Amino acid sequence: MHPSLQSFSPQRMSSSSIRFDNFLDRESSLGVLLMLPGLSILAVFLAYPFALGIWLSLTDTRIGMPGEYIGLWNYIDLLEDDIFHQTAWNTMIYALVTVPFKAILGLGLALVLNNHIRFSNPIRAFVMLPWIVPTALSSLGWFMIFDPVFSPISWLLIQMGLIESNINFLGDQVIAVTAICWVNIWRGIPFFGISILAGLQAVPHELHEQAAIDGANKYHRFMNVTFPHIKGIIMITSLLSIIWTFADFQLIYILTKGGPANQTHIFGTYAYQVGMSATEIGMGAAITLYMFPILAFFSILLLRYMRKSA
Amino acid sequence: MMVGSESHRTLQIYIPLVIFGLLLLFPFYWMTIVSLKPSSDLFDMNFNPFWVQRFTFENYTYLFENTAFWSWLWNTMIIAIVSTALSIFCSICIGYALARLKFPGSNFMGIGIFLVYLVPPTLLFIPMAQVIGALNLFNTHWSLILTYPTQLIPFASWLLMGYFLTIPKEIEESALMDGCSRIQILIRIVLPLSVPGILSATIFCFTLCWNEFLYALIFMSSGDMKTIPVGTVSDLIKADTLFWGSLMASALLGSVPVAFIYSFFVKYYVSGLTASAVKG
Numbered sequence A: 001m002h003p004s005l006q007s008f009s010p011q012r013m014s015s016s017s018i019r020f021d022n023f024l025d026r027e028s029s030l031g032v033l034l035m036l037p038g039l040s041i042l043a044v045f046l047a048y049p050f051a052l053g054i055w056l057s058l059t060d061t062r063i064g065m066p067g068e069y070i071g072l073w074n075y076i077d078l079l080e081d082d083i084f085h086q087t088a089w090n091t092m093i094y095a096l097v098t099v100p101f102k103a104i105l106g107l108g109l110a111l112v113l114n115n116h117i118r119f120s121n122p123i124r125a126f127v128m129l130p131w132i133v134p135t136a137l138s139s140l141g142w143f144m145i146f147d148p149v150f151s152p153i154s155w156l157l158i159q160m161g162l163i164e165s166n167i168n169f170l171g172d173q174v175i176a177v178t179a180i181c182w183v184n185i186w187r188g189i190p191f192f193g194i195s196i197l198a199g200l201q202a203v204p205h206e207l208h209e210q211a212a213i214d215g216a217n218k219y220h221r222f223m224n225v226t227f228p229h230i231k232g233i234i235m236i237t238s239l240l241s242i243i244w245t246f247a248d249f250q251l252i253y254i255l256t257k258g259g260p261a262n263q264t265h266i267f268g269t270y271a272y273q274v275g276m277s278a279t280e281i282g283m284g285a286a287i288t289l290y291m292f293p294i295l296a297f298f299s300i301l302l303l304r305y306m307r308k309s310a
Numbered sequence B: 001m002m003v004g005s006e007s008h009r010t011l012q013i014y015i016p017l018v019i020f021g022l023l024l025l026f027p028f029y030w031m032t033i034v035s036l037k038p039s040s041d042l043f044d045m046n047f048n049p050f051w052v053q054r055f056t057f058e059n060y061t062y063l064f065e066n067t068a069f070w071s072w073l074w075n076t077m078i079i080a081i082v083s084t085a086l087s088i089f090c091s092i093c094i095g096y097a098l099a100r101l102k103f104p105g106s107n108f109m110g111i112g113i114f115l116v117y118l119v120p121p122t123l124l125f126i127p128m129a130q131v132i133g134a135l136n137l138f139n140t141h142w143s144l145i146l147t148y149p150t151q152l153i154p155f156a157s158w159l160l161m162g163y164f165l166t167i168p169k170e171i172e173e174s175a176l177m178d179g180c181s182r183i184q185i186l187i188r189i190v191l192p193l194s195v196p197g198i199l200s201a202t203i204f205c206f207t208l209c210w211n212e213f214l215y216a217l218i219f220m221s222s223g224d225m226k227t228i229p230v231g232t233v234s235d236l237i238k239a240d241t242l243f244w245g246s247l248m249a250s251a252l253l254g255s256v257p258v259a260f261i262y263s264f265f266v267k268y269y270v271s272g273l274t275a276s277a278v279k280g
Helices: A015-025 A027-057 A071-078 A084-113 A120-127 A135-145 A151-161 A174-201 A206-215 A218-246 A250-255 A269-278 A281-309 B006-035 B039-043 B057-065 B071-101 B106-117 B123-135 B141-147 B149-167 B168-176 B184-194 B195-211 B214-219 B228-235 B244-264 B266-279
Strands: none
Touching: A015 A120, A015 B149, A027 A071, A027 A120, A027 B071, A027 B106, A027 B141, A027 B184, A071 A218, A071 A281, A084 A174, A084 A218, A084 A269, A084 B006, A120 A174, A120 B006, A120 B244, A135 A174, A135 B149, A135 B228, A135 B244, A151 A174, A151 B141, A174 A218, A174 A250, A174 B006, A174 B214, A206 A218, A206 B071, A218 A281, A218 B071, A250 A269, A269 A281, A281 B106, A281 B123, B006 B168, B006 B244, B039 B244, B057 B244, B071 B106, B071 B141, B071 B149, B071 B184, B071 B195, B071 B244, B106 B123, B106 B149, B123 B214, B141 B149, B141 B168, B141 B214, B149 B195, B168 B184, B195 B244, B228 B244
C-alpha cells in the first residue's frame, strides 16, 4: 500500500449521510455530478448561443428590432455579395497560405534553440513574447510600424535611397493583406517553434549517434531521423494554427478594420461590421455560421490525426 | 555539437539566433522607445527614429492621469482571476470524471469537450451579445467572468484529464479499499499529485482571459468598465488625434503581467502548450 495513505481512515458517518455517501461513491452518479458545474456553463453560454445564432441567421433581426423568419435568404444574399467573396478569399489566404511560412520559420527557430546556448531559458521566454502578449496590444505596435507617416520601415528605405516617399502600408489592398499576413506569421513563429522544439527534444539521442556512425551527413540525419519524429507535431500545430487564425478577429480589427474599402476583411471582422456596426444581427450571424463547416472540417481532421498518432 | 570550430558554431547558431531575435522582438523595442519620447520628436524627421534623443515619462503620466488605465487594469485582473478560478474548479471536476469514472455518456463526452475547445468566440459573439443583453449583464464584470469559461473549461479539462491519467490507478484503488470516498481521493491524493498540471492549466487560462478582445470589446463598452486591450485600443485612438506615446505605453504595460507570469513559469506553460500535441 502507498505509505502516505495509512493516515487516512474511513470517516465515521451518521446514518443520514450514509445514503448520500453511497450516492457519491457510485461512479455513474458521481461522474454526472462532477460534470454538472462545467456543463451548465457550457450549456447556457455555448450551446444555447450556438442554437440562437442559427435561429438568428434565419431571420432579418436588427439591433433593437425583433425580426421575422426569412429562411435561407441571408445565406443566399451573401453568396451574391462581392465583399463577402473578398472576405472568404482573404480568410483562406490569411489562415492557409501563412501556415507554411510559420512552420518553416518555426522549425528554424526550434533547430536553433535545440542547441546548447548560454541563457537559453531567458532566450526562450523572450522569443515567445509575440505569441504570449495580447494580440490586440502587439498589433498596436505593428499598427505604428505600418503608419503612413511614422513608419520606421519607410524611414529606413528612404535613407537607403530605395523609395522617394513613405509607403502607405495599410492603405493599399495588396500591401495591406501582405502586412496583415506578416503580423500573423510573426505571432505564429514562436508557437510553432516551441511546439516543434518539444518534439525535437523527444527524439532519442541514440538514433542520431547510430546514424552518424553509419555515415549519414547532417542533412540525411535530419530527413531520416529527426523529421519523421516531428512530422506529427508539425501537422497538429498546423491544424491548430489554421483553426485559430481562421476565426481571428483582433489583429485585423486593429490594423485595418477591414479597410481600405472593405478589402481586407476576414469572416470575424466582416461579421462584426455587419452584425454590430451596421446592426444587421441576422446577416452577421449568417456570416459567422459560414465559418462553421470549414472549422468543423479542420477540427475533425485534427481529431482523427490525433487519435491515429496516439 | 560535435562539429566544427567556434566560428562555425557562431555562424550556424548565433547568427540565426540574432536574426530571429531582431525579427521577433523589434515591435517591442519600437513600442518601448516611442513610449519614452516626447511627441514632438516623433514628427522631427531629422532624428533617427530608432533611437531616443530626449527621454521623457510624460506619455506614462498622461496615461495614468488622463485615461481610466487603473480601472482597466483592475477590471482585467479581477475578471481574469475569478474566471480562471471558476474554470479550474469546473475543469478539475470534469477532468477527473472523464479520466476515472464510468458514467452515461462518458466516452462521447471526452471528444465532445475537445471539439468544444475548437469553437472560437468569433462564431458565437453575435448571439452571445443577445444572451448577455437578456441577462442584463452588459458593462458588468460578470458578462466576461461567465463567458470566458466557455473557452477555458474545454482546454483545461482536456489538459487535466491527460494529467490525471498519468497518476497510477493503483494508488487510488488501495485508498478505495481503505474506505476513502472518491471525493476524498480526489482532494487528498489526486490534486496534490497534479499540482504541475493544475499550474499550467491556470497559467493558460489566466493569459487567455488577459488577452481576450472580442467579447470584452462588445460587452464592456462604457469607459470605466473596459479591459486593458479594449481600453487602449478604443480610448487612445480617437479619430485623427493619436496619442502614439501613451498608446505604446499602455500596450507595453498591458503586456507586462502576462510576460512576467510566463517567464516565471515557462516550463509549465510549454508543457501546457504542447500537452495536446504530445499526449494526444
